[in-house]
Amino acid sequence: MSEKIDKRIELADNLGSVILYDSDSHVSRNGSNLMRLNPDGHVLWKASLPGTDWDDCFMDVAWDGSILKASTWSGHLVTLDMKSGDITESVFTK
Numbered sequence: 001m002s003e004k005i006d007k008r009i010e011l012a013d014n015l016g017s018v019i020l021y022d023s024d025s026h027v028s029r030n031g032s033n034l035m036r037l038n039p040d041g042h043v044l045w046k047a048s049l050p051g052t053d054w055d056d057c058f059m060d061v062a063w064d065g066s067i068l069k070a071s072t073w074s075g076h077l078v079t080l081d082m083k084s085g086d087i088t089e090s091v092f093t094k
Contacts, residue, residue: 009063014039020061023073034058034070036085045085050076 004022021033032046049056061070068080075094078087
């Protein structure tokens with residue numbers, strides 16, 4: 001089964017891509033619908049969600065060349081470390 005990709009951000013200098021899978025996809029059911037892949041397509045990291053809601057998922061992602069930000073269904077805006085996928089900042093926006 002092929003999962004629907006909502007957004008794919010190609011990184012400069014052959015560093016791979018950041019993938020946001022559709023919130024209704026099988027991948028989203030465990031909160032891992034945002035990940036970074038290397039140029040060969042292997043997963044480098046899967047972003048963890050900021051809260052404990054079992055049904056939360058990432059809804060959008062943006063990369064400006066230096067900062068990776070993502071928003072969640074539950075209303076968090078997070079900044080992620082590009083190398084590890086760890087949350088470096090989280091703000092509740094609702």
